Amino acid sequence: MGRAPCCDKNGLKKGPWTPEEDQKLVDYIQKHGYGNWRTLPKNAGLQRCGKSCRLRWTNYLRPDIKRGRFSFEEEETIIQLHSILGNKWSAIAARLPGRTDNEIKNYWNTHIRKRLLRMGIDPVTHTPRLDLLDLSSILIHNNSMHPVMLNPHLLKLASSIISSNNGNLDFTTTYQHHHDPQIQNQNPTSLPQQHFVQIQEPVNNMPPLIEPNNSDNVNAYPLNNWDTNGIDLSSLTEEDYVPQLSSYDYYTSDNHHHHLIDPSLLSEASTTFHSNNNNLSFAAASSSPTTLNSNSTTTTTHINGSSSTEDESDSMLRFEIPDAERWEDAGEVAGGGKSEHVKWTRV
DNA sequence: AACCACTTCAACCGCCTCCTG
DNA sequence: TCAGGAGGCGGTTGAAGTGGT
Numbered sequence: 001m002g003r004a005p006c007c008d009k010n011g012l013k014k015g016p017w018t019p020e021e022d023q024k025l026v027d028y029i030q031k032h033g034y035g036n037w038r039t040l041p042k043n044a045g046l047q048r049c050g051k052s053c054r055l056r057w058t059n060y061l062r063p064d065i066k067r068g069r070f071s072f073e074e075e076e077t078i079i080q081l082h083s084i085l086g087n088k089w090s091a092i093a094a095r096l097p098g099r100t101d102n103e104i105k106n107y108w109n110t111h112i113r114k115r116l117l118r119m120g121i122d123p124v125t126h127t128p129r130l131d132l133l134d135l136s137s138i139l140i141h142n143n144s145m146h147p148v149m150l151n152p153h154l155l156k157l158a159s160s161i162i163s164s165n166n167g168n169l170d171f172t173t174t175y176q177h178h179h180d181p182q183i184q185n186q187n188p189t190s191l192p193q194q195h196f197v198q199i200q201e202p203v204n205n206m207p208p209l210i211e212p213n214n215s216d217n218v219n220a221y222p223l224n225n226w227d228t229n230g231i232d233l234s235s236l237t238e239e240d241y242v243p244q245l246s247s248y249d250y251y252t253s254d255n256h257h258h259h260l261i262d263p264s265l266l267s268e269a270s271t272t273f274h275s276n277n278n279n280l281s282f283a284a285a286s287s288s289p290t291t292l293n294s295n296s297t298t299t300t301t302h303i304n305g306s307s308s309t310e311d312e313s314d315s316m317l318r319f320e321i322p323d324a325e326r327w328e329d330a331g332e333v334a335g336g337g338k339s340e341h342v343k344w345t346r347v
Numbered sequence: 348a349a350c351c352a353c354t355t356c357a358a359c360c361g362c363c364t365c366c367t368g
Numbered sequence: 369t370c371a372g373g374a375g376g377c378g379g380t381t382g383a384a385g386t387g388g389t
Contacts, residue, residue: 016357016383038374054375055358090377105378106356 013047017056021046025053026061059102066098070107078104079112083126 028044034057037050046053059065070078074096081092089101089108096104116123
């Protein structure tokens with residue numbers, strides 16, 4: 001378990017790099033390349049460990065690094081790729097020339113993630129956050145919430161669910177796989193599961209949150225097509241605008257799904273979801289080969305593995321998995337074709 | 348001007364995977 | 369086949385920057 005430090009820490013400098021150190025590293029790599037990071041610092045006359053040198057080079061000094069603010073196009077790409085690949089920052093970075101995994105990761109955590117949360121989208125699963133369906137919470141905080149956040153579709157969904165549950169805010173919601181193993185190898189839409197998570201009732205006929213392929217707004221990054229009547233648009237900040245992503249057609253059925261993603265990503269995504277069976281995303285949850293229900297001891301796990309933030313802590317969801325029925329075969333991720341019952345409990 | 352809270356992001360840490368002998 | 373080492377990756381940290389009071 002574990003491994004020895006990459007190098008002897010004694011006498012090695014840590015912390016921010018000085019311009020002199022940068023220059024030494026750049027000069028050395030330009031002359032000799034970076035064949036062996038372990039021996040590089042010694043050869044370059046740097047009191048750093050090889051790992052630190054590699055990081056400094058790949059994240060900062062590399063000549064092909066693009067600096068500056070992320071463009072909307074880049075942001076849109078990141079969100080799309082993240083919805084498929086999850087926190088595979090290096091895989092995402094590989095498709096964004098000039099951007100490093102570290103930079104993308106930081107940008108995600110400081111900008112995109114918060115923006116998705118404000119939009120009512122879980123940044124982990126890329127699905128609408130069910131905890132936002134707490135109508136009373138929405139209404140109580142209405143004064144502090146920007147009117148654009150009051151998605152009428154969410155409100156409608158909340159009303160329907162609450163009425164069907166007699167006002168009980170413990171949601172027992174059925175999710176359905178839209179998966180056909182027979183088409184898995186030929187139809188890219190068979191992957192990944194989270195694109196097909198669909199709340200069966202009562203939203204089957206709900207329009208997409210974002211109108212797909214709206215050519216009028218391809219580059220405009222408009223507000224979601226929520227009702228914006230009466231909103232003083234001039235008061236909105238850039239943070240209130242969202243890229244128009246057709247990958248957020250959570251409420252559409254398979255035949256509405258748009259093939260925006262490079263098919264080469266999908267095999268990677270498949271690998272991701274097969275290997276991350278501990279990742280309690282919707283994808284993993286819906287991969288269960290069994291039907292989850294009550295009447296057994298349960299394991300309660302935070303659906304969002306990251307620590308709570310100001311946006312999340314007020315209303316956290318827990319995901320209860322009966323121990324006796326927890327899935328064991330991660331290979332079933334792509335399998336199924338059945339419905340599962342997942343109990344969501346507000347805590 | 349001083350203080351505090353919050354945000355950003357470069358850098359580090361520890362684990363994992365792959366390669367090689 | 370296995371062990372050890374190197375590189376890679378994702379999560380986390382903390383210093384610096386920024387904005388509000």
